[in-house]
Amino acid sequence: MATFHFVEDYERFVAELVRTHPIDTAMSLAVGGSFEEVGAIECEILIHAGLRPGQAVVDLGCGSGRLAVALSRAVDISYFGLDVVPALLDYARTKTPKSYKFVLNRALTLPIEARSVDMLCAFSVFTHLLQAESYLYLEEAHRCLRPGGRVVMSFLEFALPQHWRIFAQTVSTQRASSAPHLNQFIERNQIDVWAERLGYDSVAFIDGPAAPWPSGQALGQSVAILIKAA
Numbered sequence: 001m002a003t004f005h006f007v008e009d010y011e012r013f014v015a016e017l018v019r020t021h022p023i024d025t026a027m028s029l030a031v032g033g034s035f036e037e038v039g040a041i042e043c044e045i046l047i048h049a050g051l052r053p054g055q056a057v058v059d060l061g062c063g064s065g066r067l068a069v070a071l072s073r074a075v076d077i078s079y080f081g082l083d084v085v086p087a088l089l090d091y092a093r094t095k096t097p098k099s100y101k102f103v104l105n106r107a108l109t110l111p112i113e114a115r116s117v118d119m120l121c122a123f124s125v126f127t128h129l130l131q132a133e134s135y136l137y138l139e140e141a142h143r144c145l146r147p148g149g150r151v152v153m154s155f156l157e158f159a160l161p162q163h164w165r166i167f168a169q170t171v172s173t174q175r176a177s178s179a180p181h182l183n184q185f186i187e188r189n190q191i192d193v194w195a196e197r198l199g200y201d202s203v204a205f206i207d208g209p210a211a212p213w214p215s216g217q218a219l220g221q222s223v224a225i226l227i228k229a230a
Helices: 007-020 023-029 035-048 066-074 086-095 131-144 161-175 188-198
Strands: 056-060 078-083 101-104 117-122 145-155 200-206 222-228
Touching: 007 023, 007 086, 023 035, 023 086, 035 066, 035 117, 056 066, 056 131, 066 078, 066 086, 078 086, 086 101, 117 131, 131 145, 131 188, 131 222, 188 200, 188 222
Parallel strands: 056 078, 056 117, 078 101, 117 145
Antiparallel strands: 145 222, 200 222
């Protein structure tokens, strides 16, 4: 079974954060900081993408529960979170309803029944994966989604000048041989091709600086919504 290439790096990263910070701070920094604020934005994005009460959601790369906490306050759903770091999952369980399920998953497959999910989200996940890994997850998502189900994924793209800063930082850390993890850029034409090859019915995009939801707060990364045929 194929497994991730960065599990040990992330485990070390999280362990060092826990060693040097209060637990809540460490768990926020482990997912990039701004735990409450970004979680609320991600929740708004899912609702904008069509999430409704009673639906089943898979949160791929759920981390320490940033999105899960926000969802639990906003909408009554069935929630299933997946991540590669046990410490993050343990923390997420302490912050969310007992009905929320969190599972360690280090495979490039999803432990989910076919046609059982209404929405799968991947925020700041494919930005750290090889493109073949992202494709495999999108293939698995298509299998798991019900007809009309949706994938909501964030991504970095060179077409947006705002994303260049991340690439420039990546180049600097790579030059110094100190890059903590992979930062992967994906262009829209790639997502279009992947969606067509995998049998998704359509793809919609939201620019990184755009925020067509009530708060008007932007995520920063661009967003793609892939829809499985009804």
